[in-house]
Amino acid sequence: MSDRDPSDMSPREGCPVHDWATDFDVMDEGYIKDPAPVWEELRDKCPIAHTTRWGGAWLPTKYDDVREMARAAPTLSNRSPGVIPPAPEMRELLIAEVKEFGSELPPISADPPEHKPYKQLILPLFSPKAVEEYRAFTENLANELIDKHIASGKMDAAVDYAQQIPPRVIAYIIGIDPGRADDFTDWTRGIIELGQTDPEARMKYRRLIRDFFQEMIEERRDNPRDDAISKLMAAEINGEKLSDYSVIGVCFLLLVAGIDTTWSSIGSALWHFGTHEDDRKRLYAEPEILPTAVEELLRYYSPVVMARRVLDPIKFGEADMVPGEKVIMNFPAANRDPDVFDRPDEVVLDRERNRHIAFGVGIHRCAGSNLARMEMDVALRVWFNRIGEFEVTDPDAVRWTGGQVRGVRTAPMRIKA
Numbered sequence: 524m525s526d527r528d529p530s531d532m533s534p535r536e537g538c539p540v541h542d543w544a545t546d547f548d549v550m551d552e553g554y555i556k557d558p559a560p561v562w563e564e565l566r567d568k569c570p571i572a573h574t575t576r577w578g579g580a581w582l583p584t585k586y587d588d589v590r591e592m593a594r595a596a597p598t599l600s601n602r603s604p605g606v607i608p609p610a611p612e613m614r615e616l617l618i619a620e621v622k623e624f625g626s627e628l629p630p631i632s633a634d635p636p637e638h639k640p641y642k643q644l645i646l647p648l649f650s651p652k653a654v655e656e657y658r659a660f661t662e663n664l665a666n667e668l669i670d671k672h673i674a675s676g677k678m679d680a681a682v683d684y685a686q687q688i689p690p691r692v693i694a695y696i697i698g699i700d701p702g703r704a705d706d707f708t709d710w711t712r713g714i715i716e717l718g719q720t721d722p723e724a725r726m727k728y729r730r731l732i733r734d735f736f737q738e739m740i741e742e743r744r745d746n747p748r749d750d751a752i753s754k755l756m757a758a759e760i761n762g763e764k765l766s767d768y769s770v771i772g773v774c775f776l777l778l779v780a781g782i783d784t785t786w787s788s789i790g791s792a793l794w795h796f797g798t799h800e801d802d803r804k805r806l807y808a809e810p811e812i813l814p815t816a817v818e819e820l821l822r823y824y825s826p827v828v829m830a831r832r833v834l835d836p837i838k839f840g841e842a843d844m845v846p847g848e849k850v851i852m853n854f855p856a857a858n859r860d861p862d863v864f865d866r867p868d869e870v871v872l873d874r875e876r877n878r879h880i881a882f883g884v885g886i887h888r889c890a891g892s893n894l895a896r897m898e899m900d901v902a903l904r905v906w907f908n909r910i911g912e913f914e915v916t917d918p919d920a921v922r923w924t925g926g927q928v929r930g931v932r933t934a935p936m937r938i939k940a
């Protein structure tokens with residue numbers, strides 16, 4: 524067993540990577556743009572890589588390893604699921620809060636047995652039946668966005684379309700004003716994008732979101748509504764009402780998880796069609812393959828990685844993990860493993876066998892997968908129905924974001940009705 528001390532890691536952020544097996548950098552620009560060649564190299568050379576960057580971490584690249592690790596709760600704990608660890612001041616604050624109130628963002632930051640009752644509280648909001656009730660709202664929204672831009676002949680598929688849909692849909696579900704979608708998007712970016720490497724931003728947006736939901740709770744205290752916030756306020760776990768801290772934590776998670784992930788998936792999917800004429804023509808000609816195409820795009824462009832903390836010594840293959848270390852749940856790399864997927868680095872729109880784990884696996888599997896699939900289906904269906912032809916104007920101008928969530932942040936397109 525290794526006697527490495529995880530607190531003894533030297534910061535090497537910003538230095539070029541010479542050896543991905545021992546010094547990988549999830550924030551490296553080239554890696555964010557196209558991580559697949561690194562995963563391919565690592566699978567042959569060192570399938571579970573290690574780094575001392577960003578607080579140190581392990582990085583599995585094989586499907587079976589990622590699945591096994593995702594199922595190793597609570598030895599691999601979700602207490603701190605951020606890929607880039609919080610700054611020391613924030614860590615102190617979180618430790619104190621968790622001691623006083625319990626998990627910060629349940630269920631994602633909770634381990635068994637605390638995890639299950641929170642998951643059970645939110646799953647009904649995203650059941651297939653519940654999600655169908657949000658379809659008409661999503662379709663209207665997608666059509667309105669296209670109405671706004673179609674006459675101009677150009678549209679940024681990431682900014683003007685993909686980014687606009689998930690914040691309004693999740694706001695509608697939570698029971699907050701969809702008209703404030705731009706604020707919700709800014710806050711989410713403040714946490715997931717900017718906040719990864721800027722501790723002050725992370726703290727500022729965290730405070731904004733928590734204060735906002737505290738206000739929403741006060742408004743409902745004497746006048747409950749038919750919305751998720753009121754349902755959470757009325758809910759009980761082990762015979763006790765949830766504290767405000769927990770209601771805020773769940774709403775915070777739903778807001779952030781509902782926005783960045785799905786926006787990234789819709790954006791990457793449209794970027795794909797805008798840069799791959801054959802696939803674009805095929806979807807116009809065979810719209811019936813859309814559901815299979817959505818699964819394939821989820822596999823190929825899997826946007827989400829999460830982290831785990833090692834609580835007890837554990838070994839996977841050659842990797843001896845010691846308490847305190849971080850492990851990156853590399854679902855995107857698992858989805859490109861050639862042992863599981865035929866032609867893994869190609870998009871095959873009608874791929875028949877596709878056991879992707881873009882939504883994770885095990886107890887923390889995504890609670891919003893039905894919603895994400897519905898939003899992707901509607902966004903692509905409406906886009907292909909309304910837009911006669913389109914293409915990315917300058918593929919090199921496309922900007923990707925990475926770390927916790929990988930997705931297209933700007934994708935200017937030429938469009939024709």
Ligand code: HEM
Nearest residue numbers: 630631780781784785788827829882883887889890891895
């Ligand atoms: C394409 C879009 C999405 C992708 C790829 C995605 C991916 C994921 C992944 C990989 C996890 C597992 C994390 C882990 O194992 O630690 C997860 C968890 C979660 N996701 Fe999603 N997600 C998406 C959309 C959504 C949406 C729309 C919601 C709705 C609010 C949502 C809510 C959640 C929640 C609440 C969890 C935590 C579940 C738990 O801890 O038990 N996600 N998601």
